Amino acid sequence: MNSCLGRDFYSRPTVQVARDLVGMKVVRTLVKDELEVRLSGIIVETEAYGGINDEASHARMGPTVRNAVMFGEVGRAYVYFTYGSHFCVNVSARSSRQKAGAVLIRALEPHEGIGLMKLHRASEELYSLASGPGKLTQAMEIGSTLNGTDMTDPASGLFIERGASRGKIVSTPRIGISRATEKNWRFVDSSSIYVSRKTLINVR
DNA sequence: CGCTCGATATTCT
DNA sequence: GAATATCGAGCGA
Numbered sequence: 097m098n099s100c101l102g103r104d105f106y107s108r109p110t111v112q113v114a115r116d117l118v119g120m121k122v123v124r125t126l127v128k129d130e131l132e133v134r135l136s137g138i139i140v141e142t143e144a145y146g147g148i149n150d151e152a153s154h155a156r157m158g159p160t161v162r163n164a165v166m167f168g169e170v171g172r173a174y175v176y177f178t179y180g181s182h183f184c185v186n187v188s189a190r191s192s193r194q195k196a197g198a199v200l201i202r203a204l205e206p207h208e209g210i211g212l213m214k215l216h217r218a219s220e221e222l223y224s225l226a227s228g229p230g231k232l233t234q235a236m237e238i239g240s241t242l243n244g245t246d247m248t249d250p251a252s253g254l255f256i257e258r259g260a261s262r263g264k265i266v267s268t269p270r271i272g273i274s275r276a277t278e279k280n281w282r283f284v285d286s287s288s289i290y291v292s293r294k295t296l297i298n299v300r
Numbered sequence: 301c302g303c304t305c306g307a308t309a310t311t312c313t
Numbered sequence: 314g315a316a317t318a319t320c321g322a323g324c325g326a
Contacts (some may be wrong), residue, residue, distance in 0.1 A: 143318070152318075154311095162311075179319045180308025186318085200318060230319050272318050292319095 099258040100250050106170035106189040113189040114144035115283045119262025121207065124236040125253045135213060135236050137204025138259055139174055141179045142289040143157075143270045146188070149246040151275035155196035165244055166196040166283040173254055175233070175243040182230030184281035185238050187247050187256065200223030202229045202271070202282070228292040263287025266283050 101120065106113055117139050124135040144154040145166070154163040154176070155225065165174040165188050174186040190197030204226035206213055213225045213235040226232035233239070245252045264287060267280040271293065284291045 154318075155311085177310065178317060180317090181312075182319050184318060202318085226319095230320070234322085263321070263324070267305090274316085 099257045100248065101171075101258065102248050103169075103171050106187065106190065106248075108189065109191045110146055110189050110194065110199060111144040112279055114142045114199040114281065115265060115267070117187075117256070118140050118200075118265050118283050118285050119259040121257045121259045122204060122232075122236070123203060123208075123250075123255055124238065125250075125258055126212075126237060133209055133212060135209035136207045136257075137206055137232065137236075138262075139201060140204075140205050140285040141201075141203035141291045142283050143200040143202055144199060144283075147190075147194055151268060152273040152277075152279070153196070158199075164180075164198070166198045168183075169215070169246075171246065171248040173238075173242050173245040173247055175238060175240055175274055177240060183233040184229040185233050185242070193272050195282075199274075200229060201232065203227050203288075203290055203292045204232050204235075205283075205288055206235070223290065226291050 110214055120139050121136050124134045147155045153167045159167045165172050170188050172188045175183055177183055186198035186200045188198045206225045216235050217225050225235045245254050247255045263285045265283055266286045268282045269277050270282045
């Protein structure tokens with residue numbers, strides 16, 4: 097049985113996909129010393145980003161070389177470099193009525209390959225492995241070479257599987273943005289200790 | 301603990 | 314020139 101999320105899952109309104117991704121499992125497969133290694137974590141925090149109507153989105157100015165994935169086929173990885181030293185990973189998702197959209201993966205509860213994640217992050221502390229968008233890309237070895245990767249294909253090395261369980265999901269304003277702060281498009285599993293920030297403004 | 305601030309490269313104005 | 318979907322060191326309580 098293949099539990100990898102397919103194109104249909106991502107062909108829905110971005111905000112709905114963002115909410116539904118909480119509790120799913122991100123899987124990264126790497127080959128180390130000719131052996132396949134599986135790194136994975138349960139998604140505990142996401143954010144939705146839209147198109148021209150979302151003032152906080154990279155896609156607000158229309159298609160560019162950088163944000164092209166947000167306008168392309170859904171289910172692909174949008175990886176970008178920010179603040180001079182960090183990568184962030186999104187998966188493109190939108191309904192047929194939207195022109196662009198993607199879901200930022202903001203935090204994971206480490207699951208498989210924790211030893212290797214500790215090496216990548218140079219830390220032994222479980223909480224610091226993937227409790228933030230820049231941290232989780234470093235832990236899972238996600239960089240610009242994965243931009244545009246098809247995340248509905250397990251052979252690509254980066255995909256998302258159905259999870260088993262999740263706690264209560266709350267929505268809040270998005271983190272680290274200065275525009276469109278009125279939109280509650282951040283979704284977190286309020287029962288998880290692995291979210292990027294513990295001070296939550298509970299909404300809904 | 302919690303808060304402030306500097307680093308650092310790409311993109312936007 | 315300014316801003317940025319961030320992180321971690323350094324500080325004080």
